Amino acid sequence: MTQNNPKKKNGFKPGPFDYHEEIEVEITSLTNMGQGIARTDENWVILVPFCVPGEKVIARIYRNQKNYSEADLLRVISPSPERVQPECNIFGSCGGCQYQHIKYFEQLRWKKKQVEELLFHMAGITCNIDDVTPSPQKYSYRTKLTPHFNKPKDGDVGPIGFQQPGRRSLVDVEACPIAHQIINDNLQEIRKDVRENASTYKRGSTLLIRVDSKGKIHTKPDSIAVEKVGSMEFHFPAGSFFQNNASILVDFTHYVKSEAKSSGQRHLIDAYCGAGLFSLTSASEFESVIGIEVSVHSIKWAKFNAKVNQISNTSFLAGKVEDLFKDVDVPGNETAVVIDPPRKGCSEDFLKQLFAFAPDTVIYVSCNPATQMRDLKQFLKSGYKLKRVMPFDLFPQTKHLECVMTLSRNSH
Numbered sequence: 220m221t222q223n224n225p226k227k228k229n230g231f232k233p234g235p236f237d238y239h240e241e242i243e244v245e246i247t248s249l250t251n252m253g254q255g256i257a258r259t260d261e262n263w264v265i266l267v268p269f270c271v272p273g274e275k276v277i278a279r280i281y282r283n284q285k286n287y288s289e290a291d292l293l294r295v296i297s298p299s300p301e302r303v304q305p306e307c308n309i310f311g312s313c314g315g316c317q318y319q320h321i322k323y324f325e326q327l328r329w330k331k332k333q334v335e336e337l338l339f340h341m342a343g344i345t346c347n348i349d350d351v352t353p354s355p356q357k358y359s360y361r362t363k364l365t366p367h368f369n370k371p372k373d374g375d376v377g378p379i380g381f382q383q384p385g386r387r388s389l390v391d392v393e394a395c396p397i398a399h400q401i402i403n404d405n406l407q408e409i410r411k412d413v414r415e416n417a418s419t420y421k422r423g424s425t426l427l428i429r430v431d432s433k434g435k436i437h438t439k440p441d442s443i444a445v446e447k448v449g450s451m452e453f454h455f456p457a458g459s460f461f462q463n464n465a466s467i468l469v470d471f472t473h474y475v476k477s478e479a480k481s482s483g484q485r486h487l488i489d490a491y492c493g494a495g496l497f498s499l500t501s502a503s504e505f506e507s508v509i510g511i512e513v514s515v516h517s518i519k520w521a522k523f524n525a526k527v528n529q530i531s532n533t534s535f536l537a538g539k540v541e542d543l544f545k546d547v548d549v550p551g552n553e554t555a556v557v558i559d560p561p562r563k564g565c566s567e568d569f570l571k572q573l574f575a576f577a578p579d580t581v582i583y584v585s586c587n588p589a590t591q592m593r594d595l596k597q598f599l600k601s602g603y604k605l606k607r608v609m610p611f612d613l614f615p616q617t618k619h620l621e622c623v624m625t626l627s628r629n630s631h
Contacts, residue, residue, distance in 0.1 A: 234283025253317030253618035271299035314384040327351040341592035356466040455494040472500035479555040495521035555580040564590030
Protein backbone atom coordinates (compact mmCIF):
# COMPACT_ATOMS: atom_id res chain seq x y z
CA MET A 220 0.00 0.00 0.00
CA THR A 221 1.13 3.53 -0.70
CA GLN A 222 0.72 6.35 1.77
CA ASN A 223 0.86 9.19 -0.78
CA ASN A 224 -1.98 11.66 -1.06
CA PRO A 225 -4.13 10.45 -3.95
CA LYS A 226 -5.40 12.66 -6.71
CA LYS A 227 -8.85 14.04 -6.12
CA LYS A 228 -11.05 12.10 -8.51
CA ASN A 229 -14.85 12.16 -8.32
CA GLY A 230 -14.69 13.00 -4.61
CA PHE A 231 -12.07 10.31 -3.93
CA LYS A 232 -11.03 10.47 -0.27
CA PRO A 233 -7.43 10.20 0.94
CA GLY A 234 -6.63 6.83 2.43
CA PRO A 235 -4.24 3.90 2.31
CA PHE A 236 -4.66 3.51 -1.47
CA ASP A 237 -4.43 5.82 -4.47
CA TYR A 238 -7.29 6.18 -6.92
CA HIS A 239 -7.25 3.22 -9.34
CA GLU A 240 -4.30 1.63 -7.56
CA GLU A 241 -4.11 -2.05 -8.53
CA ILE A 242 -3.43 -4.60 -5.81
CA GLU A 243 -3.25 -8.38 -5.47
CA VAL A 244 -5.39 -9.74 -2.62
CA GLU A 245 -6.77 -13.05 -1.36
CA ILE A 246 -10.53 -13.29 -0.73
CA THR A 247 -11.29 -14.84 2.65
CA SER A 248 -15.06 -14.39 3.04
CA LEU A 249 -18.21 -12.67 1.74
CA THR A 250 -20.21 -9.82 3.21
CA ASN A 251 -23.99 -10.10 3.52
CA MET A 252 -24.07 -7.75 0.52
CA GLY A 253 -22.26 -10.36 -1.58
CA GLN A 254 -18.87 -8.64 -1.76
CA GLY A 255 -15.61 -10.51 -1.34
CA ILE A 256 -13.58 -9.59 1.75
CA ALA A 257 -9.79 -9.26 1.63
CA ARG A 258 -7.36 -7.91 4.22
CA THR A 259 -3.90 -6.39 3.94
CA ASP A 260 -1.02 -7.27 6.26
CA GLU A 261 -2.05 -4.18 8.25
CA ASN A 262 -5.58 -5.68 8.58
CA TRP A 263 -7.15 -3.03 6.32
CA VAL A 264 -10.29 -4.41 4.65
CA ILE A 265 -10.84 -4.28 0.89
CA LEU A 266 -14.25 -5.19 -0.55
CA VAL A 267 -14.21 -6.70 -4.05
CA PRO A 268 -17.40 -7.87 -5.84
CA PHE A 269 -17.87 -11.03 -7.89
CA CYS A 270 -15.26 -13.09 -6.05
CA VAL A 271 -15.31 -16.49 -4.37
CA PRO A 272 -13.58 -17.09 -1.02
CA GLY A 273 -10.16 -18.69 -1.49
CA GLU A 274 -9.41 -16.84 -4.72
CA LYS A 275 -6.45 -14.57 -5.39
CA VAL A 276 -7.45 -11.60 -7.53
CA ILE A 277 -6.23 -8.31 -8.93
CA ALA A 278 -8.46 -5.47 -7.73
CA ARG A 279 -8.50 -1.77 -8.58
CA ILE A 280 -9.36 0.71 -5.81
CA TYR A 281 -12.06 3.27 -6.56
CA ARG A 282 -13.13 4.43 -3.09
CA ASN A 283 -11.62 4.76 0.39
CA GLN A 284 -14.06 4.69 3.30
CA LYS A 285 -13.32 5.35 6.97
CA ASN A 286 -12.51 1.74 7.82
CA TYR A 287 -12.20 -0.02 4.46
CA SER A 288 -11.67 0.46 0.73
CA GLU A 289 -13.83 -0.57 -2.22
CA ALA A 290 -12.41 -1.98 -5.42
CA ASP A 291 -13.39 -3.35 -8.81
CA LEU A 292 -12.41 -6.88 -9.80
CA LEU A 293 -9.94 -6.75 -12.70
CA ARG A 294 -9.04 -10.43 -13.02
CA VAL A 295 -8.87 -13.67 -11.09
CA ILE A 296 -5.36 -15.10 -10.65
CA SER A 297 -6.31 -18.40 -9.00
CA PRO A 298 -10.01 -19.29 -9.41
CA SER A 299 -11.96 -21.26 -6.82
CA PRO A 300 -13.32 -24.70 -7.82
CA GLU A 301 -16.70 -23.22 -6.81
CA ARG A 302 -16.52 -20.62 -9.61
CA VAL A 303 -18.76 -21.14 -12.66
CA GLN A 304 -19.45 -19.26 -15.87
CA PRO A 305 -22.31 -16.77 -15.33
CA GLU A 306 -25.32 -17.16 -17.61
CA CYS A 307 -25.72 -13.41 -18.06
CA ASN A 308 -23.42 -11.73 -20.58
CA ILE A 309 -23.43 -8.47 -18.60
CA PHE A 310 -22.90 -10.06 -15.18
CA GLY A 311 -20.40 -7.89 -13.34
CA SER A 312 -21.57 -4.73 -15.10
CA CYS A 313 -25.16 -5.01 -13.83
CA GLY A 314 -25.75 -4.71 -10.08
CA GLY A 315 -28.88 -6.88 -10.09
CA CYS A 316 -27.09 -10.19 -9.40
CA GLN A 317 -24.11 -10.86 -7.15
CA TYR A 318 -23.67 -14.66 -7.21
CA GLN A 319 -24.03 -15.98 -10.77
CA HIS A 320 -20.32 -16.85 -10.74
CA ILE A 321 -20.75 -19.21 -7.74
CA LYS A 322 -22.09 -22.79 -7.89
CA TYR A 323 -25.66 -22.77 -6.65
CA PHE A 324 -25.29 -24.91 -3.52
CA GLU A 325 -22.21 -22.90 -2.56
CA GLN A 326 -24.42 -19.79 -2.78
CA LEU A 327 -26.78 -21.43 -0.30
CA ARG A 328 -23.91 -22.31 2.05
CA TRP A 329 -22.78 -18.69 2.15
CA LYS A 330 -26.30 -17.38 2.61
CA LYS A 331 -26.70 -19.64 5.64
CA LYS A 332 -23.37 -18.45 7.01
CA GLN A 333 -24.43 -14.83 6.60
CA VAL A 334 -27.60 -15.48 8.61
CA GLU A 335 -25.47 -17.14 11.32
CA GLU A 336 -23.14 -14.14 11.45
CA LEU A 337 -25.99 -11.60 11.60
CA LEU A 338 -27.65 -13.61 14.36
CA PHE A 339 -24.45 -13.61 16.41
CA HIS A 340 -23.30 -10.03 15.80
CA MET A 341 -26.71 -8.30 15.98
CA ALA A 342 -28.60 -10.44 18.50
CA GLY A 343 -25.78 -12.17 20.39
CA ILE A 344 -27.17 -15.63 19.64
CA THR A 345 -25.43 -18.78 18.47
CA CYS A 346 -27.85 -21.50 17.41
CA ASN A 347 -28.39 -24.18 14.79
CA ILE A 348 -29.86 -22.78 11.59
CA ASP A 349 -31.60 -25.00 9.08
CA ASP A 350 -29.98 -25.37 5.68
CA VAL A 351 -31.32 -22.88 3.17
CA THR A 352 -34.30 -24.28 1.27
CA PRO A 353 -33.28 -24.11 -2.41
CA SER A 354 -35.41 -22.62 -5.15
CA PRO A 355 -36.79 -25.20 -7.61
CA GLN A 356 -35.85 -22.75 -10.39
CA LYS A 357 -32.37 -21.22 -10.31
CA TYR A 358 -32.92 -19.02 -13.38
CA SER A 359 -36.02 -17.68 -15.17
CA TYR A 360 -37.84 -17.46 -11.83
CA ARG A 361 -38.58 -13.74 -11.37
CA THR A 362 -42.18 -12.89 -12.22
CA LYS A 363 -41.59 -9.15 -11.84
CA LEU A 364 -38.91 -6.90 -13.32
CA THR A 365 -38.52 -3.15 -12.76
CA PRO A 366 -35.85 -1.69 -15.08
CA HIS A 367 -35.11 2.04 -14.87
CA PHE A 368 -34.12 4.80 -17.26
CA ASN A 369 -32.97 8.38 -16.74
CA LYS A 370 -34.50 11.59 -18.08
CA PRO A 371 -34.24 11.54 -21.89
CA LYS A 372 -31.73 13.94 -23.45
CA ASP A 373 -32.28 15.25 -26.98
CA GLY A 374 -34.88 12.55 -27.56
CA ASP A 375 -32.58 9.74 -26.42
CA VAL A 376 -33.63 7.62 -23.46
CA GLY A 377 -30.19 6.12 -22.87
CA PRO A 378 -29.73 2.84 -20.97
CA ILE A 379 -32.85 1.00 -19.80
CA GLY A 380 -31.82 -1.39 -17.04
CA PHE A 381 -30.27 -1.44 -13.59
CA GLN A 382 -27.55 0.36 -11.67
CA GLN A 383 -23.97 -0.72 -12.04
CA PRO A 384 -22.50 -2.26 -8.86
CA GLY A 385 -21.34 0.43 -6.44
CA ARG A 386 -22.38 3.25 -8.76
CA ARG A 387 -25.42 5.29 -9.73
CA SER A 388 -24.99 4.95 -13.50
CA LEU A 389 -27.23 2.50 -15.37
CA VAL A 390 -26.30 -0.46 -17.55
CA ASP A 391 -28.53 -1.34 -20.50
CA VAL A 392 -30.33 -4.67 -20.00
CA GLU A 393 -31.70 -6.28 -23.16
CA ALA A 394 -32.45 -9.61 -21.46
CA CYS A 395 -32.32 -10.90 -17.88
CA PRO A 396 -31.60 -14.60 -17.22
CA ILE A 397 -33.26 -14.59 -13.79
CA ALA A 398 -36.47 -13.10 -15.20
CA HIS A 399 -39.34 -15.33 -16.33
CA GLN A 400 -39.03 -16.32 -19.99
CA ILE A 401 -42.29 -14.55 -20.88
CA ILE A 402 -40.87 -11.30 -19.48
CA ASN A 403 -37.79 -11.72 -21.68
CA ASP A 404 -40.00 -12.55 -24.67
CA ASN A 405 -41.73 -9.17 -24.24
CA LEU A 406 -38.81 -7.06 -23.02
CA GLN A 407 -37.54 -5.91 -26.42
CA GLU A 408 -40.96 -4.66 -27.47
CA ILE A 409 -41.42 -2.82 -24.17
CA ARG A 410 -37.99 -1.21 -24.49
CA LYS A 411 -38.73 -0.25 -28.09
CA ASP A 412 -41.97 1.43 -27.04
CA VAL A 413 -40.14 3.51 -24.43
CA ARG A 414 -37.56 4.69 -26.95
CA GLU A 415 -40.18 5.54 -29.57
CA ASN A 416 -42.07 7.63 -27.01
CA ALA A 417 -39.05 9.29 -25.40
CA SER A 418 -40.50 12.79 -25.89
CA THR A 419 -43.41 11.97 -23.56
CA TYR A 420 -41.12 11.40 -20.57
CA LYS A 421 -40.26 14.60 -18.69
CA ARG A 422 -38.14 12.69 -16.18
CA GLY A 423 -36.64 9.27 -15.65
CA SER A 424 -38.93 6.39 -14.75
CA THR A 425 -39.14 2.83 -13.50
CA LEU A 426 -40.94 0.32 -15.68
CA LEU A 427 -43.23 -2.35 -14.28
CA ILE A 428 -43.15 -5.72 -16.05
CA ARG A 429 -44.98 -8.58 -14.32
CA VAL A 430 -46.07 -11.95 -15.67
CA ASP A 431 -48.75 -13.92 -13.86
CA SER A 432 -49.56 -17.62 -13.71
CA LYS A 433 -51.84 -17.31 -16.73
CA GLY A 434 -48.92 -16.04 -18.82
CA LYS A 435 -50.30 -12.51 -19.04
CA ILE A 436 -47.89 -9.55 -19.07
CA HIS A 437 -48.80 -6.56 -16.89
CA THR A 438 -47.17 -3.13 -17.32
CA LYS A 439 -49.75 -1.00 -15.49
CA PRO A 440 -49.76 -0.91 -11.65
CA ASP A 441 -53.56 -1.25 -11.42
CA SER A 442 -53.76 -4.19 -13.85
CA ILE A 443 -54.96 -7.27 -11.94
CA ALA A 444 -52.52 -10.18 -11.88
CA VAL A 445 -53.38 -13.76 -10.90
CA GLU A 446 -50.86 -16.05 -9.19
CA LYS A 447 -51.43 -19.70 -8.35
CA VAL A 448 -49.99 -21.17 -5.16
CA GLY A 449 -50.78 -24.86 -5.16
CA SER A 450 -54.53 -25.13 -5.75
CA MET A 451 -55.20 -21.52 -4.68
CA GLU A 452 -55.49 -18.40 -6.79
CA PHE A 453 -54.43 -14.94 -5.63
CA HIS A 454 -55.61 -11.80 -7.41
CA PHE A 455 -53.81 -8.51 -6.79
CA PRO A 456 -52.83 -5.27 -8.55
CA ALA A 457 -49.66 -5.86 -10.57
CA GLY A 458 -47.94 -2.88 -8.92
CA SER A 459 -48.57 -4.10 -5.37
CA PHE A 460 -46.36 -6.45 -3.38
CA PHE A 461 -46.49 -10.18 -4.02
CA GLN A 462 -43.62 -12.67 -3.80
CA ASN A 463 -41.80 -12.80 -7.15
CA ASN A 464 -40.58 -16.43 -7.22
CA ALA A 465 -43.67 -18.55 -7.81
CA SER A 466 -41.65 -21.78 -8.03
CA ILE A 467 -40.95 -21.89 -4.27
CA LEU A 468 -44.20 -20.51 -2.86
CA VAL A 469 -45.85 -23.86 -2.11
CA ASP A 470 -42.90 -24.98 0.05
CA PHE A 471 -42.57 -21.51 1.56
CA THR A 472 -46.20 -21.12 2.62
CA HIS A 473 -46.45 -24.74 3.80
CA TYR A 474 -43.50 -24.19 6.13
CA VAL A 475 -44.99 -20.99 7.58
CA LYS A 476 -48.31 -22.80 8.14
CA SER A 477 -46.68 -25.78 9.86
CA GLU A 478 -44.57 -23.57 12.14
CA ALA A 479 -47.57 -21.42 13.07
CA LYS A 480 -49.51 -24.55 14.02
CA SER A 481 -46.58 -26.35 15.69
CA SER A 482 -47.58 -25.34 19.23
CA GLY A 483 -51.26 -26.21 18.76
CA GLN A 484 -52.71 -22.69 18.57
CA ARG A 485 -56.39 -22.28 17.70
CA HIS A 486 -56.20 -18.91 15.97
CA LEU A 487 -53.92 -17.18 13.48
CA ILE A 488 -53.29 -13.48 12.90
CA ASP A 489 -51.53 -12.48 9.69
CA ALA A 490 -50.10 -8.99 10.21
CA TYR A 491 -48.95 -7.13 7.08
CA CYS A 492 -51.28 -9.58 5.32
CA GLY A 493 -51.31 -7.95 1.87
CA ALA A 494 -53.46 -9.97 -0.54
CA GLY A 495 -53.76 -12.79 2.02
CA LEU A 496 -50.93 -15.14 1.02
CA PHE A 497 -50.20 -16.55 4.49
CA SER A 498 -53.75 -16.06 5.84
CA LEU A 499 -55.39 -18.15 3.16
CA THR A 500 -52.72 -20.83 2.69
CA SER A 501 -52.79 -21.44 6.47
CA ALA A 502 -56.54 -21.19 7.05
CA SER A 503 -57.24 -24.93 6.95
CA GLU A 504 -55.19 -25.48 10.14
CA PHE A 505 -56.96 -22.92 12.37
CA GLU A 506 -60.42 -22.25 13.79
CA SER A 507 -60.17 -18.63 12.74
CA VAL A 508 -57.75 -16.45 10.82
CA ILE A 509 -57.55 -12.66 10.99
CA GLY A 510 -55.58 -10.66 8.44
CA ILE A 511 -54.50 -7.13 9.41
CA GLU A 512 -53.28 -4.43 7.02
CA VAL A 513 -52.95 -0.65 7.01
CA SER A 514 -53.84 -0.65 3.29
CA VAL A 515 -57.58 -0.68 2.67
CA HIS A 516 -56.88 -1.57 -0.97
CA SER A 517 -54.93 -4.71 0.05
CA ILE A 518 -57.74 -5.76 2.40
CA LYS A 519 -60.18 -5.56 -0.51
CA TRP A 520 -58.13 -8.09 -2.47
CA ALA A 521 -57.54 -10.35 0.54
CA LYS A 522 -61.32 -10.58 1.01
CA PHE A 523 -61.78 -11.22 -2.71
CA ASN A 524 -59.18 -14.01 -2.62
CA ALA A 525 -60.89 -15.65 0.36
CA LYS A 526 -64.13 -15.69 -1.63
CA VAL A 527 -62.47 -17.00 -4.81
CA ASN A 528 -60.84 -19.84 -2.85
CA GLN A 529 -64.04 -20.57 -0.88
CA ILE A 530 -62.41 -20.00 2.51
CA SER A 531 -64.93 -18.98 5.16
CA ASN A 532 -62.99 -18.89 8.46
CA THR A 533 -61.05 -15.71 7.64
CA SER A 534 -61.70 -12.04 8.32
CA PHE A 535 -59.63 -9.05 7.26
CA LEU A 536 -59.23 -5.79 9.14
CA ALA A 537 -57.85 -2.49 7.86
CA GLY A 538 -56.26 -0.88 10.89
CA LYS A 539 -54.32 2.26 11.66
CA VAL A 540 -50.67 1.87 12.60
CA GLU A 541 -51.32 3.04 16.15
CA ASP A 542 -54.14 0.55 16.88
CA LEU A 543 -53.73 -2.46 14.60
CA PHE A 544 -54.87 -4.96 17.26
CA LYS A 545 -57.81 -2.90 18.57
CA ASP A 546 -60.53 -5.04 16.95
CA VAL A 547 -58.85 -8.41 17.46
CA ASP A 548 -61.15 -10.56 19.63
CA VAL A 549 -59.09 -13.73 20.17
CA PRO A 550 -56.84 -14.39 23.19
CA GLY A 551 -53.10 -14.00 22.65
CA ASN A 552 -52.24 -17.21 24.50
CA GLU A 553 -54.27 -19.22 21.96
CA THR A 554 -52.97 -17.38 18.91
CA ALA A 555 -50.05 -17.54 16.51
CA VAL A 556 -49.08 -14.37 14.65
CA VAL A 557 -47.34 -14.27 11.27
CA ILE A 558 -45.54 -11.03 10.47
CA ASP A 559 -43.96 -10.20 7.12
CA PRO A 560 -42.94 -6.53 7.31
CA PRO A 561 -41.20 -4.49 4.59
CA ARG A 562 -37.39 -4.44 4.34
CA LYS A 563 -37.11 -1.76 7.03
CA GLY A 564 -38.54 -4.20 9.58
CA CYS A 565 -41.14 -3.60 12.30
CA SER A 566 -41.87 -0.16 13.70
CA GLU A 567 -41.62 0.43 17.45
CA ASP A 568 -45.36 1.16 17.55
CA PHE A 569 -46.16 -2.18 15.95
CA LEU A 570 -43.88 -4.13 18.28
CA LYS A 571 -45.37 -2.45 21.37
CA GLN A 572 -48.87 -3.49 20.26
CA LEU A 573 -47.73 -7.00 19.41
CA PHE A 574 -46.05 -7.49 22.79
CA ALA A 575 -49.12 -6.10 24.57
CA PHE A 576 -51.29 -8.63 22.72
CA ALA A 577 -48.76 -11.30 23.79
CA PRO A 578 -49.33 -14.05 21.23
CA ASP A 579 -48.00 -17.45 22.21
CA THR A 580 -46.16 -17.94 18.91
CA VAL A 581 -44.75 -15.51 16.34
CA ILE A 582 -43.55 -16.47 12.86
CA TYR A 583 -41.36 -13.61 11.63
CA VAL A 584 -40.82 -13.65 7.85
CA SER A 585 -38.31 -11.19 6.43
CA CYS A 586 -36.48 -10.42 3.18
CA ASN A 587 -33.92 -8.45 5.21
CA PRO A 588 -32.27 -10.57 7.92
CA ALA A 589 -30.36 -7.52 9.22
CA THR A 590 -33.52 -5.66 10.33
CA GLN A 591 -35.05 -8.98 11.38
CA MET A 592 -32.14 -9.60 13.77
CA ARG A 593 -32.44 -6.03 15.05
CA ASP A 594 -36.10 -6.69 15.89
CA LEU A 595 -35.22 -10.08 17.39
CA LYS A 596 -33.49 -8.33 20.27
CA GLN A 597 -36.81 -6.70 21.21
CA PHE A 598 -38.57 -10.08 21.15
CA LEU A 599 -35.94 -11.57 23.45
CA LYS A 600 -36.31 -8.66 25.89
CA SER A 601 -40.09 -9.24 25.88
CA GLY A 602 -39.82 -12.85 26.97
CA TYR A 603 -39.77 -14.70 23.66
CA LYS A 604 -37.39 -17.53 22.84
CA LEU A 605 -36.00 -18.27 19.41
CA LYS A 606 -37.04 -21.81 18.47
CA ARG A 607 -36.04 -22.15 14.82
CA VAL A 608 -34.48 -20.26 11.92
CA MET A 609 -35.17 -21.39 8.34
CA PRO A 610 -33.81 -19.43 5.36
CA PHE A 611 -35.49 -19.75 1.95
CA ASP A 612 -33.77 -18.87 -1.31
CA LEU A 613 -36.44 -16.87 -3.09
CA PHE A 614 -33.73 -14.95 -4.95
CA PRO A 615 -31.15 -17.29 -6.56
CA GLN A 616 -28.02 -15.69 -8.03
CA THR A 617 -28.41 -12.65 -5.75
CA LYS A 618 -27.39 -11.66 -2.22
CA HIS A 619 -31.03 -11.65 -1.06
CA LEU A 620 -33.00 -14.33 0.79
CA GLU A 621 -36.10 -14.78 2.92
CA CYS A 622 -35.59 -15.83 6.52
CA VAL A 623 -38.30 -17.33 8.74
CA MET A 624 -37.87 -17.21 12.53
CA THR A 625 -40.15 -19.08 14.92
CA LEU A 626 -40.48 -17.45 18.35
CA SER A 627 -42.43 -18.65 21.37
CA ARG A 628 -43.29 -17.34 24.82
CA ASN A 629 -43.47 -20.89 26.19
CA SER A 630 -40.97 -23.72 26.25
CA HIS A 631 -42.84 -26.01 23.81
